[in-house]
Amino acid sequence: MVEKKLLSGDEAIALGAYEAGVACGFGYPGTPSTEILEAFATFKDVYAEWSINEKVALENATGVSLAGSRSIVTMKHVGLNVALDAFMTLAYTGINGGLVVASADDPGMHSSQNEQDNRYLGKFANVPVIEPSDSSEARTFTKQAFEISERFDLPVLLRITTRTAHSGSIVEFDLSNKPVKPKKKMDIPWDKYVMMPLNAKKRRVVLVKKQEELRAFAEITELNHEDAGETDIGFITSGVSYQYVREAFPGKAVFKLGLLNPLPLKRIDSFVSRVKKVYVVEEVEPYIEDYLNAAGIKVEGKSKIPLIDELNPDIVRSGILGTKQSNTLEAVKTPGRPPQLCPDCGHRGVFKVLNELKLTVAGDIGCYTLGALPPFSAMHTCIDMGSSINHAYGIIKAGEPSDKVVAVIGDSTFMHSGITGIANAVYNNGSMLTIILDNRTTAMTGRQPHAAAGDTLQGAPGHNVDIEALLHALGVMDVAVVDPFDGKNLKSLVEEYLKKQGVRVIIARRPCALMVKHG
Amino acid sequence: MKATNILIVGVGGQGIVAASDIIADMALTKGLDVKKSEIHGMSQRGGVVSSFVRYGEKIYSSIPFRDEIDFILSFEEMESIRAAEYINNDTIVIVNTQRIKPATLHSITEGYPDAKTSIKHDRLYLIDAIGEAKKTGNEKVVNSLMIGALSYFLHFDEADFMVSLQKRVKKMPDENRTAYNKGKELVKNYVL
């Protein structure tokens, strides 16, 4: 039976992966990618898990692939930085069962710490990069991504952005004739997968050779297509920018890229030769523009289209035409409505104390980053997940007094990448206080369970890591647990712990207020 | 057929996303092309939430041109003022006059702007949706009431609404139906 549904891009990727016979999905939450795995986990006969971080997720998926099954890995754009070590060399070894990394960029930084453009990471790793422009393509391109992965023996990067991930559009599909994808035989020849120089040098040659095959493929694949139209001006574009171009310049010739690495230079050259003036319309960096100009195909883009923030039909139209059209009321200055810690959030108790004690606070990423804002104003750094502990450690190593500095980190972030910082500090005779803000969940991204709290993604009881025992095992001498709403005790405990020597940790534990309310 | 463009705004926790899902689904059921786009990154933390719903024969961008918004459905009074830059001469603006204090104000009375005086526009429908919803016995049906108010101007009827609603919400069908019709009535009898 053909079904017709309004799906988000994330849901459509999950559907495509399911239809492609993907056996296992791994990921770590991160807006706007989170819903891919949440949707995938609901299908019958698939395995899906929240892995402890993105690197672990990709390596788990690699194991699945080697064993002969298809796997998908999901993460936000910065997640790929964490997984990049695994990703780069996986391009050398290749895969057995198809492997697709779905990573979501966030132009406009709606909920991210940077605006990085992961198309470069795909090109950097020499792997195919595929980008859909709506939910329907998100589904079909995901299925094709698995075919391409197996055909070229490479992992594939499926790049989406916030607008494709979180916009809803119509998807037609039919699950009644979903093909079964039996597991292939496990196949792990040592000279393909043991990347010691002896083998890696040979695999590097293979990888370079594959680029030639990929370039030939780019010229024929239907992932790229040309919308015929008037040729006084024309556009080269991809992803959601394609929709904006079609909206702003109906009837003009458009070359739409679905495969972003490598680019089909011959087809584009032919397009450019038939169109009087060609503009590249793309969000964030001039990836396509620089790629084409370096290949000797002269195009213009970022001289008209901003480098910063998301695009939309207005920005595309006014950028290209150089005119602004405004038939609307003028904006009225309205009091801001910044996001806030919930009224009954346990993090509040901790930041109140940190504010009162006027400490230097090395912070981290999560709901608790809002502790940087008034009325608390009690956080001074937040750069990348897991960094708080190491920032505090470095600040103290530089000579700042250790009773004036504290690291704060959420429980999910601690499990993701905080543990190594503690181990490093213990080993190197560090002296510093860390407060783990343990709300028993990954609240920021919608309350996902994690290694130290809650069931598994598919609802099996999780065998949770015991954070206190873990800290003791790492060699942390002073570990205390406190309820952040017990203000008096919390404050005196922090004061006491600030004066101690060595690596010490306070766990401020209170379940997330939203979890209490909604489960 | 020209596309219909709707902007729904409000505050995290008000059910903006759910409301836009229902409106989009009503259009889908009518066989139209539909796209919707929402930004809800920090919405759980009481930030601003907004969502576009567009439908018609063929929709490309999920975000419309700023001066082509046909309807603004605002779930909170001040948020309608923030959306003023989307109001063109013909835009119909429906506002739930519920006021939710933003953290930047000390109280709900001091400095909270008034929609009626701040928005210089004729087609402004200020309705006490939350108050009316409470009268039906459960203020949670306020979403249905707002969708009803919007539907007065659209080609959707009660049956379309109930089908789309019940794909998502099974509870309180009668209360939601009543609220939907109340919303329609409030706009119908509204004196501009």
Ligand SMILES: Cc1ncc(C[n+]2csc(CCOP(=O)(O)OP(=O)(O)O)c2C)c(N)n1
């Ligand atoms: C490498 C990376 N992966 C994922 C994210 C998205 N993300 C931001 S904070 C966070 C975890 C928040 O959980 P926790 O540390 O428990 O703090 P809480 O929000 O619960 O207070 C996640 C997954 C990110 N910013 N960077």
